[in-house]
Amino acid sequence: MTTDRRRGPSKQDQGCENESRLRAWLAAAIDAGILADRLADGRLVREALARDLDVARSVFYQNRRVKALLRKVESPVGLAVIAAPEGRSGVDIIQTIADLEIDETANLAASGASVGAVDRAASAELKALRTKVAALEEENRYLRSQLAKNGLIDTILPDTGRLPW
Structure with a gap:
């Protein structure tokens, strides 16, 4: 982590930290069985998620890594992986979802963009x-x-x- 005594962590480091927070929260939510309830309409509520992660809502709209991970989680393929955990841990499921290659046009159309x-x-x-x-x-x-x-x-x-x- 790159830090400056006066300024603190760099924006890039903060972005990586926000992504790791989101991954940890998603894994814990899968393990606790609450993620499926939060994804009832196919999207996570950004305001509630920002409160849980203790980050600004702008993170979900400006951080490329966080946006990509959320698109993959909220995609039909990601939802199917979450719905059928097959005894895997939340960390494994989130890694599987993060490794997905998703057609952006179909994903945007399905999400009602x-x-x-x-x-x-x-x-x-x-x-x-x-x-x-x-x-x-x-x-x-x-x-x-x-x-x-x-x-x-x-x-x-x-x-x-x-x-x-």
């Missing part, structure tokens, strides 16, 4: 797909040119016995 947020996520995915399509089209053009080049060689070689270069 604003249309603008869903549109931004969808446009980012669309841009990535268009980039991939452009790369594939370029590769296709190159391979077609190679095929044409090799096809030409196959017709010239039997007639002349020599390659054109």
Whole structure:
């Protein structure tokens, strides 16, 4: 932990501390069996969570790690993992949820996020797909040119016995 005598822990260290607090609280809530009750509508109440963790509510909106962990916990996959603990400890379940790769567009749409947020996520995915399509089209053009080049060689070689270069 980086500290300055005058200022205390850095913002990055505070962010890591807030994430570890949230993980510990989620694990304890799973072990106590209260997390499923708190997730009755699929979302944790940020104000109550801030009170329990003794942090500002802005942590849930500004800290990237905390936001990502909450999105994963509140996703349909995260809720399913929490609902079926299979005898695992809360720490193991939270680690499983934290390791999940979640489709952000589907997660935003399922959570009832604003249309603008869903549109931004969808446009980012669309841009990535268009980039991939452009790369594939370029590769296709190159391979077609190679095929044409090799096809030409196959017709010239039997007639002349020599390659054109």
